[in-house]
Amino acid sequence: MRKIEKETVNFIVNGRKYQPTIEPWVTLAEVLRDYLDLTGTKVSCGVGECASCTVLVDGNPTLSCSTLAITVRDKNILTIEGLAKDGLHPIQKAFVDCGAIQCGFCTPGMILTTKALLNENPHPTREEVKRFLAGNLCRCTGYVKIIDAVMAAAEAMSKGGK
Amino acid sequence: MGQEFAFVGKRLAQADTPIKATGAARYAVDIKLPGMLVGKVLRSPYPHARIKRIDKSKAEKLPGVEAVITLEDTPKILYASSFRDLPMAPSGSLQRADEYILADKARYVGDAVAAVAAVNERVAEEALQAIKVEYEELPFVTHPRDAIKPGAPKLHDYAENNIAARVSYPLAEGDVEKGFQESDVIAEESFSVTKQSSGHMETQTTIGSVDPTGKVTCYSPCQLSFPLRRGLAKIFDLPEGMINVVNPFVGGSFGARLSVYNEPIAVALAMKTHSPVKIEYSMEENFTCVHTRTGDEYTVKMGFKKDGTLHAMQIKILTWAGAYIGRAQLAGGIMLFWGMGHYRCPNKAGECEVVYCNTTPSAAMRGYGNPEVMWGVEQVMDMAAEKLGMDPLELRRKNIKKVGEPSNLRLPIESTYLEDCIKAGAESIGWQEKWGRKKEGLKRRGVGVATMMHCSGAYPLLIEHSGAIVKFNEDGSINLIVNPGSPGTHIWGTLSQIAVEELGIYPEDAHIVTGETDKTLFDLGSHASRSTFVTGSAVLMAAREARGELLEWAGRMLGVSPDELEVKDRRVYIKADPDKGLSVSEVVRSAMWDMKGEAMNIAGKSSFAPTPTSVSPPTAAYFAEVEVDTETGEVKVLKLITAVDCGTAINPMTVEGQCEGGIQQGIGYALTEDFFVNKETGVLESDNFTTYKMPGSLDMPETEIIIINKPDPKGPFGAKGVAEPGLVGIAPAIANAIYDAVGVRITDLPITPEKVLKALKEKQS
Numbered sequence: 001m002r003k004i005e006k007e008t009v010n011f012i013v014n015g016r017k018y019q020p021t022i023e024p025w026v027t028l029a030e031v032l033r034d035y036l037d038l039t040g041t042k043v044s045c046g047v048g049e050c051a052s053c054t055v056l057v058d059g060n061p062t063l064s065c066s067t068l069a070i071t072v073r074d075k076n077i078l079t080i081e082g083l084a085k086d087g088l089h090p091i092q093k094a095f096v097d098c099g100a101i102q103c104g105f106c107t108p109g110m111i112l113t114t115k116a117l118l119n120e121n122p123h124p125t126r127e128e129v130k131r132f133l134a135g136n137l138c139r140c141t142g143y144v145k146i147i148d149a150v151m152a153a154a155e156a157m158s159k160g161g162k
Numbered sequence: 163m164g165q166e167f168a169f170v171g172k173r174l175a176q177a178d179t180p181i182k183a184t185g186a187a188r189y190a191v192d193i194k195l196p197g198m199l200v201g202k203v204l205r206s207p208y209p210h211a212r213i214k215r216i217d218k219s220k221a222e223k224l225p226g227v228e229a230v231i232t233l234e235d236t237p238k239i240l241y242a243s244s245f246r247d248l249p250m251a252p253s254g255s256l257q258r259a260d261e262y263i264l265a266d267k268a269r270y271v272g273d274a275v276a277a278v279a280a281v282n283e284r285v286a287e288e289a290l291q292a293i294k295v296e297y298e299e300l301p302f303v304t305h306p307r308d309a310i311k312p313g314a315p316k317l318h319d320y321a322e323n324n325i326a327a328r329v330s331y332p333l334a335e336g337d338v339e340k341g342f343q344e345s346d347v348i349a350e351e352s353f354s355v356t357k358q359s360s361g362h363m364e365t366q367t368t369i370g371s372v373d374p375t376g377k378v379t380c381y382s383p384c385q386l387s388f389p390l391r392r393g394l395a396k397i398f399d400l401p402e403g404m405i406n407v408v409n410p411f412v413g414g415s416f417g418a419r420l421s422v423y424n425e426p427i428a429v430a431l432a433m434k435t436h437s438p439v440k441i442e443y444s445m446e447e448n449f450t451c452v453h454t455r456t457g458d459e460y461t462v463k464m465g466f467k468k469d470g471t472l473h474a475m476q477i478k479i480l481t482w483a484g485a486y487i488g489r490a491q492l493a494g495g496i497m498l499f500w501g502m503g504h505y506r507c508p509n510k511a512g513e514c515e516v517v518y519c520n521t522t523p524s525a526a527m528r529g530y531g532n533p534e535v536m537w538g539v540e541q542v543m544d545m546a547a548e549k550l551g552m553d554p555l556e557l558r559r560k561n562i563k564k565v566g567e568p569s570n571l572r573l574p575i576e577s578t579y580l581e582d583c584i585k586a587g588a589e590s591i592g593w594q595e596k597w598g599r600k601k602e603g604l605k606r607r608g609v610g611v612a613t614m615m616h617c618s619g620a621y622p623l624l625i626e627h628s629g630a631i632v633k634f635n636e637d638g639s640i641n642l643i644v645n646p647g648s649p650g651t652h653i654w655g656t657l658s659q660i661a662v663e664e665l666g667i668y669p670e671d672a673h674i675v676t677g678e679t680d681k682t683l684f685d686l687g688s689h690a691s692r693s694t695f696v697t698g699s700a701v702l703m704a705a706r707e708a709r710g711e712l713l714e715w716a717g718r719m720l721g722v723s724p725d726e727l728e729v730k731d732r733r734v735y736i737k738a739d740p741d742k743g744l745s746v747s748e749v750v751r752s753a754m755w756d757m758k759g760e761a762m763n764i765a766g767k768s769s770f771a772p773t774p775t776s777v778s779p780p781t782a783a784y785f786a787e788v789e790v791d792t793e794t795g796e797v798k799v800l801k802l803i804t805a806v807d808c809g810t811a812i813n814p815m816t817v818e819g820q821c822e823g824g825i826q827q828g829i830g831y832a833l834t835e836d837f838f839v840n841k842e843t844g845v846l847e848s849d850n851f852t853t854y855k856m857p858g859s860l861d862m863p864e865t866e867i868i869i870i871n872k873p874d875p876k877g878p879f880g881a882k883g884v885a886e887p888g889l890v891g892i893a894p895a896i897a898n899a900i901y902d903a904v905g906v907r908i909t910d911l912p913i914t915p916e917k918v919l920k921a922l923k924e925k926q927s
Contacts, residue, residue, distance in 0.1 A: 039192035040185020042413070044363045045445045049851040052363055080185035092183040096175045099815040102823065103650025104182025105363040105413030111183065130859045137851060139361045139414050140650050142822030143859040145815075 009073045013038065014082025028072055029053050029064040032079060040080040040108050050137040054109035055079050061116045080108035083115070091115060094153035095146070102140035110136050114150050122158055126151060168730070170663045170879045171871075173815040176655040177674065178411075178648045187411040187648075190367040190381050191442055198369070199228055201431050201441035202286040203424065204276040204293050205451075206268030209520035209844025210302035210315055213268060213295060216276055221292035226285035229434040230293065232276045236263040236430045239397050243421040243453070244489045244525065245389040248396065250624050252773075258326070260318060261486050263397065263426040268297065269317050269485035270520050271844045272450035279431040279439045304839045306482045306517035307459065317485060317518040324518040326487045329495035331477075331502070331512035333572055341474025341509030345465025349546035352461045353538035354910045357454035357482060357837035358830070359848075360527055361856050364413020365448040370428030371438035378405045378429055383412040383419045386687030387645060390422055391679050397426050398433075409647030409677035416827070417526035418452050419649070420689050421488060449849040453525030454837060455534070456493040457482035462501065462538040465509075470552050472561045474509040477501045477535065481516040484523035491516050493524065493531050496623070501535035503570025504580075504615035504781070505561040521839050522846060526689070528827065532616055532890045540612035540894035541907060553597070554898070555588055558613050569777045570615065571622055576778045577874040577882070579807035580613060583783035586868045587611070587805035591785040601903055607789045607800070610898025612891030615779045618695035618883035626692070626772050628700040629683025632661055632708040633765035636754055638732055638747035639671040640708070644701060645685035646693050647677040651885055652816040653693045657701045659812050660878050664705035665712075666729035667746060683769065691883025694812060695778065698878040700770035707766025715753045715764060716744060778874040780882045782806040784828075784891035787863075788899040792922060795915030797900060799829055799863040806887055807870040810880035814869055817884050821867040824888020829863070830856045832893035836912050 008021045013036060020035040032038045032055070041064055044052035048066035055064045056078040083089040088096065091114050101107050110133065117124060117132040124132070129150045130143070138146065181187045206213075218230040239262070241247055246257035265273045276293050280286035301315040308314060309324040317324055342348060369381040378400065384390045387407040395402045412419065424441040431439040443451065458481050465474035481494025498512040547557040562580050569575050588594075588611070596609045619626055631643035642661050646653045658672035675681060685697060713724035716734040720727070720742065728737045735743030750764050787801040804821045811817045834855040838848040848854040873880025893911060901907050906921035 033192075037194070038185075039188065042189075042191075042364070044365070044413075045851050047445070047850065050363065080183075084184070088180060088183060092180070095183050096179045099173070099175070099652075099819050101176070101179040101182050102652065102819055103363065103412060103414040103648075104179070104187055105189065107182050108185050130862075134858050134860045137363065137856060137858060139363055139416070139826070139856060140823045141819055142824070142826040142865065143862050144822040144865055145819060147859070 009070055011073060011077065012075065013077045014079060022069060024070055026069050027065055028067040028069045031069040032064060038079050038081050042105055042108055044105065051113065051135045052106050052109040054112050056112050056116055059116065059119060061113050078112065080111060083111065090156040091153040094149040094156060098145050098149040098152055100141060100145040100149035106136060106138040110146055114153065118154055118157060123154055167663055167879065169659045169669055170810065170812050172813065174655060174659065174669055174813055176652045177658065178654050189364050189411045189413055190369060190383055191364060193369060193381060193410060195369065195371060195438040198438040198440055199279040199281060199435060200283050200286045201277060201279045201428055201439040202290055203274045203427060203441065204290045206271060206273040206275050208268055208297055208299050209271050209304065210300040211268040211297040212300060213275060214298055215296040217294040218276065221278060221289040224285060224289050224292060226281040227278060227289045228437065229279045229431055230276065230289060231430060231434060233262055233264040233266055235434065237397055237399065238262060241393060241397055243486065245386065245393045248392055252622055252625055257487060257491055263430055270522060271846065272522065273485060274427065277427045277431060279435050302520040302844050304519055304521055304841055304844055306480055306519050309519035310515065310517050317520065321518055325515055326483050326518050327491045327516040329498065329514040331498040331510065334511045336509030338474050338476050338509045338511040342465045345473045346468040347466045347546060347549045348463065349542045349549060350461065350463040351538065351542055351545060351909055354459045355457060355534045355537050356835065356911045357457040357524055358527055358835050359449055359454050359837065359854060360416040360418035360452065362414030362416060362418065365443040365445055366423050366452050367440065367442040368425045368428045369438055369440045370425065370432035372432045372436065376404060379408060380405065380425050380429055381408045381410055382425050383409065383415065384422060384425065385415050385419045385649065385689055387679050388684050389687060390425065393422055394425065394429060398429065406678060406680040412647060412649040415649040416528045417530065417689065421453055421525045423452060446849045449854060450522055450846045453488045453523045455527035456490045456524035457837065458494065458497065458534050460538060462542045464542050464546055466546050466550060468550065470550055470557050470560045472505050472507045475502050475507045477512040479514040481514055482524055483516050483518050484521045485518065486523045488523035489525035493526060496531040497535040499570045500532040501539050504563055506563055506567065520844055529886045529890045532614060533831065533893065536612060536614050536891050537893050537911060540891060541897055544898045544901065554611055555584055555593065559584060562613065569779055571777065573774065574776045576776045576876050577809065578615065578779065578781050579870045579872050580615065580781035580783065582870045583781060583805035583807050584613065586870065587783045587785040587803045590803050590866060590868065591787055591801065596787065597902055604793055605789050605791050606903040607787060608899045608901065608903025609785060609787045610895045610902055611783060611785050612894040612898065613783045614890040615781045616883065616887045616890060617690055618778045618780060618877065619692035620690035621772065621774060626686060626696050627769065628685045628697040629769045630697065630700040630704040631683060631765065631767045632704040633763060634708060634712065634750040636747060636751040638667060638745060638750060639673060640665065641675050642672050642701065643675045643682050644697060645676060645682040646688050646697060649688065652813065656694050656812045656816060657698060660698050660701050661705045663879065664702055665709055667732050691780065691885045694881050695877050695883050696770060698881060700768045702878045703768035703770055704766040707768065708764060711764045711766065712746065712749055716749045719744060719749065719752060776876065778809065778876050778882045780806065780808040780884055780887045782887045782891060784895040786895040786899040788896060788903055790900055790903045790918065792904060795919035797833060797913060797918060799896060801864045802892065803866045803868065804888065805868040805870065806884065807872065808884035808887065809874035809877045809882035811869050811871050812879065812881050817869055818867045820884050821888040822865055825865055825892060826857050826862060828889045828892020829861065831911065832896045833912050
């Protein structure tokens with residue numbers, strides 16, 4: 001029987017270095033949730049259809065449930081826990097203030113996808129927001145207040161937040 | 163409109179949302195306990211099979227496997243997954259218990275046959291593969307229509323022709339046959355509705371654990387914690403006090419989580435291994451094994467006088483129960499109550515047959531039969547309006563029940579502003595300009611309406627009982643101890659707003675303590691849109707008692723009688739001399755730390771168990787504007803307006819959120835969500851987000867939520883329920899709009915382009 005080699009792999013998550021010892025087949029979501037105890041990243045469908053598991057890898061929205069962890073070694077990974085050191089990031093605050101969070105399970109993925117959108121396009125229209133979030137599934141809110149929140153966050157960030 | 167509130171009625175951000183925004187909220191799926199094992203369930207690949215032999219020896223020997231269990235290793239106690247096998251209804255009616263922890267016979271693809279607990283997921287998977295089950299395949303049937311035929315394969319020994327229950331409408335009135343004969347116009351049609359999946363984003367996950375004294379802790383997303391505790395007590399023959407049901411944050415419920423699923427398996431594995439065991443469903447298991455909205459085929463017949471007065475009504479239903487009865491018995495029967503509930507009618511009758519077949523069981527989903535039956539009733543109303551030559555709005559206005567008339571459960575209606583809903587929604591959508599116009603072109607637009615009445619609690623069908631504790635802290639804040647967890651309905655915020663409004667303090671002064679049966683008073687649970695109305699009333703009662711104790715102690719401190727005092731803005735003061743007062747904090751600190759031997763807590767506790775002599779039903783009118791492409795059959799919903807009467811909106815942002823979410827689920831129900839079982843294999847093929855299509859951001863129309871906001875006399879601060887109403891009338895409003903656009907009526911959900919094209923072709927020929 002072939003022996004599976006575990007490997008100690010470097011990950012940079014939220015600016016911090018980790019070196020978990022992992023099997024080559026684990027997903028990024030498993031590394032974050034099970035090895036690093038960063039359970040803010042949620043797995044819903046587990047097959048890349050709902051974007052709940054979205055994290056940013058070098059700024060790009062990435063489906064962590066469908067990404068082999070070793071393929072993102074040494075890259076800069078941002079999870080929901082890393083968005084704000086103290087208090088709430090303007091995007092998080094906007095989601096709270098606009099009533100955009102109900103059960104909250106899709107929220108981390110929505111917020112990080114929003115961050116990627118606003119990094120690329122700081123002043124999106126509602127239509128552009130809808131398109132960018134088209135892959136993020138939500139069953140509670142009907143998306144209306146989520147879009148409100150993204151627009152509010154865009155305004156708050158252009159006035160001086162980051 | 164009367165009293166101005168400090169916090170009730172304000173668009174306040176919810177206290178439980180920052181923790182969700184930062185990823186710090188722990189759902190069952192995130193909880194890790196020391197020594198926790200991974201549990202997995204072996205499921206039947208056959209839709210109907212005898213289980214002849216299970217050989218678990220190989221699985222048990224795998225390194226890392228701590229337990230492998232079959233039915234023989236569990237208490238062989240039959241229970242109902244709805245908990246309705248134990249008393250819960252004032253009428254005394256009970257539901258048959260028809261499930262074991264692990265199946266005695268496989269009755270659907272996905273039925274639980276064995277379970278393992280192992281050190282990690284991969285070993286657990288390997289263990290499942292290593293279990294050898296000898297099945298004897300049996301003939302199967304995947305639709306109730308086929309299951310009810312003589313000679314059909316029998317799922318349960320007791321159920322002849324697979325009929326689990328027969329319900330005759332208990333509130334039948336008059337003489338329905340005579341009524342139809344006396345009617346000038348009759349409208350009649352047959353409809354079918356699909357088994358909608360709740361589609362909640364957090365898959366079903368539970369953790370069972372047992373401590374050395376034998377005390378069980380069950381982490382569960384179940385919406386009915388105390389009934390679950392009682393159910394587990396029955397199954398495991400334990401006293402209730404030896405079970406703690408913990409409700410973590412929950413990633414959506416929508417009614418699916420009223421029932422019990424993997425909890426007994428997790429507890430059984432925990433008992434066997436003496437370790438905590440977490441069972442997390444995959445998304446496929448979530449679709450296949452978590453119970454769906456009940457499917458039905460039914461006919462609606464309505465007879466009217468020529469002036470539009472409804473004179474006779476009859477509904478006959480075939481309800482799709484699936485492999486076990488789930489909640490289908492009540493969900494089917496209740497359609498008769500909803501269906502013949504919000505219009506006045508002197509002659510009414512109906513029946514429902516609840517039928518087993520080899521598929522995922524049916525239970526509750528948001529609206530619990532009301533969306534299912536309004537699909538048909540609101541279309542037949544439009545059919546009748548056409549025959550009568552009346553505007554559909556006028557026909558509804560003529561027949562909707564008014565205040566004081568008996569509700570769908572024959573209790574007088576305390577408040578209804580359905581007329582206001584119809585008026586406001588019609589104006590906003592532009593009904594006069596758009597409805598009934600001649601339509602031309604390849605893409606045609608139309609508008610449609612639907613109305614409904616729902617409930618603020620399940621009484622008198624089920625008992626009502628909620629309790630709350632309000633206790634003050636020295637800083638003037640309170641701990642609000644209530645049972646509802648956080649499934650995402652913002653109930654913590656609503657209950658806090660009610661408490662602080664009564665106590666004269668601020669929303670940030672309320673610290674919620676919740677979610678454990680060990681810590682909270684009894685609460686029946688979160689269902690039937692009851693939490694605001696019933697638990698809210700319990701909170702109000704407890705807050706009033708606490709307020710009384712606060713003013714009593716303050717009165718002693720200020721040398722006046724408590725009725726001379728008022729409390730507002732965190733301050734207790736003399737009404738006649740407002741400058742004389744004390745902060746709430748000073749009063750509590752003085753009472754709690756009193757040095758003269760008279761110390762007391764400032765607190766209140768309540769048990770609210772109404773047997774109301776009236777009901778306060780929320781009502782709503784839904785207006786849809788659609789565009790139908792006559793070449794492709796595609797239906798685009800351009801605009802959806804929900805005008806809702808839920809009494810006082812404790813938090814308008816919450817009400818809007820419920821209604822907007824309801825629109826997403828309603829549009830899915832109407833257009834894209836379909837429960838699809840392969841007839842050759844019995845396998846559920848709609849078991850992921852690609853095959854079971856739920857609306858995304860681009861599928862949503864322009865929405866508008868109009869809150870009528872007029873108070874109900876009985877609700878806390880005038881509030882009624884709102885969680886379910888958001889969904890009820892969306893699908894028929896869309897169907898009626900399609901008829902307005904292109905003159906065809908779709909009677910089977912979902913409305914697919916194929917069905918629209920077929921109907922258009924048939925209309926032309």
